[in-house]
Amino acid sequence: METERWIVVPRWADFQHYKNRNPPWIKSYVKQVRDDEYLSLGQAERGLLNDLRMLYAEAHGQLREEAARRRLVRSESDARRWTRRLDLLNHAGFIGFSASKPLALENREQNKLSKTPSRAVTFVPNLGSYTGCRLVRGTHGTSHSRDPLGTDKPPYDWPHPKPTRAEVAAALEAA
Numbered sequence: 001m002e003t004e005r006w007i008v009v010p011r012w013a014d015f016q017h018y019k020n021r022n023p024p025w026i027k028s029y030v031k032q033v034r035d036d037e038y039l040s041l042g043q044a045e046r047g048l049l050n051d052l053r054m055l056y057a058e059a060h061g062q063l064r065e066e067a068a069r070r071r072l073v074r075s076e077s078d079a080r081r082w083t084r085r086l087d088l089l090n091h092a093g094f095i096g097f098s099a100s101k102p103l104a105l106e107n108r109e110q111n112k113l114s115k116t117p118s119r120a121v122t123f124v125p126n127l128g129s130y131t132g133c134r135l136v137r138g139t140h141g142t143s144h145s146r147d148p149l150g151t152d153k154p155p156y157d158w159p160h161p162k163p164t165r166a167e168v169a170a171a172l173e174a175a
Helices: 030-034 045-059 066-071 076-091 105-114 165-174
Strands: 004-007 097-098 133-138 140-146
Touching: 004 066, 004 133, 045 066, 045 076
Parallel strands: none
Antiparallel strands: 004 097, 133 140
8 A cells, every 4th residue: 555645845934925815825936047956857847846836835735645646647648757757856855745744834833933943944056066076185196075065076987966955055054
């Protein structure tokens, strides 16, 4: 039996225009068209991301993957690519998954008021320039080291993927 997955939109508060309106309005930032991580997505994935944000708002933050699939998949071609597209959006940090049903958005807001504020992941400028590789120079030669803030060109046999938005943001915050 396959487990039920819930789609979560990270930093949801950043996309709210009017928080107390029904239906809610969603912000779309112009800076996304300068974000290398966003631009690395295909047009289909960008459109899917927009649709998922609207469904997430409509569902008050409780969006089952299967419910989204039923609403958005219209062809066999879409059905075959559904999981791959969701995984691309997840890896890029635009959506996440939860194995259990999340709290409704209204309940989350009430819980946030009672907790200390946390720093949200902000826009990372020049995200595409971070290769995750740093050239390390020693007394007897050079070597490459994995570093989320590394911007050096990796060698042809580099086994590591580029760092994600979350990894770069965490490294920038720690620096």
